[in-house]
Amino acid sequence: MATSSIAADSSREIVSAVEIRLTKERRLTLVALTSLIFFTACGGAYGIEPLVGSIGPGWAMVFIVVAPFIWSLPISLMVAELTTMMPEEGGYYIWVREALGPFWGVQEAVWTMAGGVAALAMFPVLFVSYLTYFIPALSASSGVLAPGMSALLRWLVAFGMVVVVTILNLRGSREVGISTKVGASIVVGAFSLLILCWITWGSGIGTSIGIVRADLATHRGGALLLAISYIVFNYSNWDNASTYAGEVDQPQRTYPMAIGIALFVTILIYLVPVLAGISGTTDPKVWSAEQGWPVIGRLLGGRWMGAILAGAGMVSTWGLLNAQILYVSRLPFVMAVDGWLPKALSQFNRETAVPKLSVICFCVLTSVFVAFSFGSLAVIQCLMYAGALILEILALFVLRVRRPASKRTFRVPCGWWGIGYVCLLPLAFSGLIVYATLRDWRSFPIQMSIVGAAVVAGFLLFFLRRKAAAQLKTRG
Numbered sequence: 001m002a003t004s005s006i007a008a009d010s011s012r013e014i015v016s017a018v019e020i021r022l023t024k025e026r027r028l029t030l031v032a033l034t035s036l037i038f039f040t041a042c043g044g045a046y047g048i049e050p051l052v053g054s055i056g057p058g059w060a061m062v063f064i065v066v067a068p069f070i071w072s073l074p075i076s077l078m079v080a081e082l083t084t085m086m087p088e089e090g091g092y093y094i095w096v097r098e099a100l101g102p103f104w105g106v107q108e109a110v111w112t113m114a115g116g117v118a119a120l121a122m123f124p125v126l127f128v129s130y131l132t133y134f135i136p137a138l139s140a141s142s143g144v145l146a147p148g149m150s151a152l153l154r155w156l157v158a159f160g161m162v163v164v165v166t167i168l169n170l171r172g173s174r175e176v177g178i179s180t181k182v183g184a185s186i187v188v189g190a191f192s193l194l195i196l197c198w199i200t201w202g203s204g205i206g207t208s209i210g211i212v213r214a215d216l217a218t219h220r221g222g223a224l225l226l227a228i229s230y231i232v233f234n235y236s237n238w239d240n241a242s243t244y245a246g247e248v249d250q251p252q253r254t255y256p257m258a259i260g261i262a263l264f265v266t267i268l269i270y271l272v273p274v275l276a277g278i279s280g281t282t283d284p285k286v287w288s289a290e291q292g293w294p295v296i297g298r299l300l301g302g303r304w305m306g307a308i309l310a311g312a313g314m315v316s317t318w319g320l321l322n323a324q325i326l327y328v329s330r331l332p333f334v335m336a337v338d339g340w341l342p343k344a345l346s347q348f349n350r351e352t353a354v355p356k357l358s359v360i361c362f363c364v365l366t367s368v369f370v371a372f373s374f375g376s377l378a379v380i381q382c383l384m385y386a387g388a389l390i391l392e393i394l395a396l397f398v399l400r401v402r403r404p405a406s407k408r409t410f411r412v413p414c415g416w417w418g419i420g421y422v423c424l425l426p427l428a429f430s431g432l433i434v435y436a437t438l439r440d441w442r443s444f445p446i447q448m449s450i451v452g453a454a455v456v457a458g459f460l461l462f463f464l465r466r467k468a469a470a471q472l473k474t475r476g
Contacts (some may be wrong), residue, residue, distance in 0.1 A: 025174075026352065027249035030258055032177030033241070035184045037262040039323035041072070041237045043316040044187040045273045046126060046293060051230040053287035057278040058215030063231045064274060068267050071231075071429055074422040075389070076263050077412045078396050081255040083242045084409040085399070087251035089353075090334035091242025091327075092392050096261040097338075099395035102469065106340055107458040108391045109331045112240075114454035115384030116328035118377045120362065121369035122233070123321040124158030125377070126289065130313035131157060133294040133306065158370040164316065169325045172352030173247045175324050183319035187266070190312030191273050197301035198276035208275040211282060218219045228436050229382040234270065236385055238263075239392055243330040247353050263272070276300065289374040302407070325366075329358040329402075339469035340461060373435040379447045384454060386430040393423045419441065 028036065052060040082095050092112070097105025132139040138154055166176055238259065248254055277287075281298040285291065293313060298306030333355035336345035348355040369377065399406070400419060412418040 004124070024249060026172065026247075028173055028177050028244075028247055028254075029249055030254050031181060032174070033248055033254055033258040034261045035180040035319075036177055036323050036326065037238070037241045037258050038184050038265060039180045039319040040240050040314075040327060040328070041262065042234070042266040042269065043320040043323075045191060046130075046187075046313050046316045047122070047289075048230070048234050048270055048274060049287045049292035049296075050289050051234070051287075052274065052278065052282070053284035054230065055227045056218075056284075057274075058212045058216045058218075059227070061212045061274065063227065064270050067231050067235045068263070072235045072238060072263060072266070074426050075236075076259045077418070077422050079239045079242055080259050080390065080410045081408055081412050082392075082396060082399070083255045084252040085403075087246070087248070087255070089242075089244065089246040089330055091397070092332070092388070093243070093331055093334060095242075095395040095399070096391045099141050099398040100391065102338075103462050104391055106335070106462045108388050109340075110337050110454060110458035110461060111384045111388040111391075113328060113331055114457075115381045115388065116240075116324065116331075117362065117365045117369055118372075118380035118384070118450075119233070119237070120321060120324050120328065120366040121372060122374055122377045122381070123317040123324070124161050124366070124370045125372075125374050127314055127317040127321075128154045128157050129160050129289055129292070129374075130294060130310045130317065133289075133310035139247050139290070155370060159367050161318070161321065162363050162367050162370075163326070165321045165325060166359060168322060169329065169359050170354055170356055172349075172354050173244055173326055174352075176326050180319050180323055183322075186315045187312050187319070187466050188269065190308050191269055193302060193308060194297055194305060194412040195272055195276055198279065198299075199303055201301070202406050204279070205275060208279045211278050221355075222281055228433055229378040232382045232433065233378050234387065236268075236389075237324075239389070240324070243327045243334075249383060256410040280349065310378040321366075325359060325362055329355055329362055332358045332361065339471070358453050376444070376447055378443050380450055382433060383451050386433040387455075389426060390430050393426055397423055440441070 048060075048064070051063060055063075083091070084099070086094050088094055093105055093109045096108040120471060128138060138150065138157065168179060185289075241259075273293075277293070277296040277300070280296055281287075286295050286299075293304045294310035296306075297309035332341050332345045333348060335341045336343060336358075345355065345358050345361075396412075397419065412422050414421070
């Protein structure tokens with residue numbers, strides 16, 4: 001077994017059994033890491049459209065403005081502190097294991113992997129949705145093809161996307177980072193053009209604000225669980241960038257800077273384009289995963305703007321799938337090193353640090369789950385992510401108490417007041433997610449069954465493998 005690449009200090013033992021020795025040229029730089037975090041947590045305003053369609057523009061804007069401060073910012077601060085304290089492969093699995101013990105570490109990893117599969121499958125679904133702008137026959141409602149043939153073609157396109165992204169991930173994190181830098185430039189550029197069209201030809205910000213006020217005055221409700229699922233999906237995953245910390249150049253310095261830049265860009269790229277878009281239409285059929293930004297862009301800037309946003313949407317979903325496979329594939333790898341999963345998953349390429357079997361396994365699972373609808377996948381991802389996040393927040397609190405002297409190049413500011421902000425707001429929001437899920441569970445029986453199966457699997461994995469893991473730890 002490899003030994004840790006992170007030396008122990010006087011206040012903590014070595015916590016990782018994974019050794020990653022990449023040359024400086026193969027490590028992720030600040031720009032590459034920022035682009036990866038952008039595509040892990042955002043990828044542009046794509047995916048926010050169903051939020052507006054489900055609860056209306058008024059409440060959608062409230063969610064978009066408030067969510068960063070009660071969800072994204074606290075999580076980002078937590079990630080910055082814990083990643084600089086333990087900049088190792090496995091990220092939050094390591095944090096939770098060290099703070100709460102191996103049982104909860106295993107649950108953290110299993111819940112995250114289950115939610116990760118659902119999240120991975122969302123992006124090929126969105127990719128096909130944007131592709132239908134150029135090839136309308138792929139749409140289920142086009143009537144050009146028989147329903148069965150249309151569904152098969154959409155699945156084949158999604159599967160092809162997964163295969164190509166798998167090949168890129170097998171080449172290494174540097175190559176994924178380079179592709180996301182290019183993708184981020186294209187996506188930000190496309191939405192900048194949309195905003196320019198709005199400013200030049202649109203009705204202005206006054207009209208958009210008036211639409212928001214009028215919608216709020218009607219007290220129009222919507223599907224609470226779906227709305228929360230969409231906002232969590234679009235503002236989450238800041239912690240996921242921690243799982244490949246061993247592949248980042250100077251992670252203690254690079255992570256806080258990259259997270260701050262990515263968070264600022266994320267807030268702007270949701271807020272301003274949605275303000276622009278609602279000035280063109282508030283039709284729920286347009287604000288949906290099926291139509292979305294390409295149609296909105298066509299309304300604001302003509303056919304060329306619609307085509308640009310459709311093309312950028314395909315780039316965005318490509319980058320999102322790339323970044324998500326990178327983070328989630330490191331979890332079974334690190335768990336296998338710890339003895340919780342078969343030894344074959346612990347093998348990785350010494351030159352690129354890619355756990356090839358782990359990458360391939362997730363891509364196979366993704367190909368299966370792309371048969372689900374976007375909304376169904378969002379519910380699964382949302383609930384599993386909320387459960388895993390609760391464990392991470394508890395880990396932050398416990399590690400502050402147990403290891404106050406451990407070296408951290410970044411600390412959540414304002415002492416325990418800051419820790420209270422970082423812990424309590426996401427915990428309360430996670431509680432709201434659980435409440436909304438329990439309230440509407442009959443509407444999503446299949447999704448709730450999958451969530452339940454994932455929870456049971458985590459318990460079974462621990463009790464079936466704890467002896468093997470303990471023996472491996474003793475030998476190590």
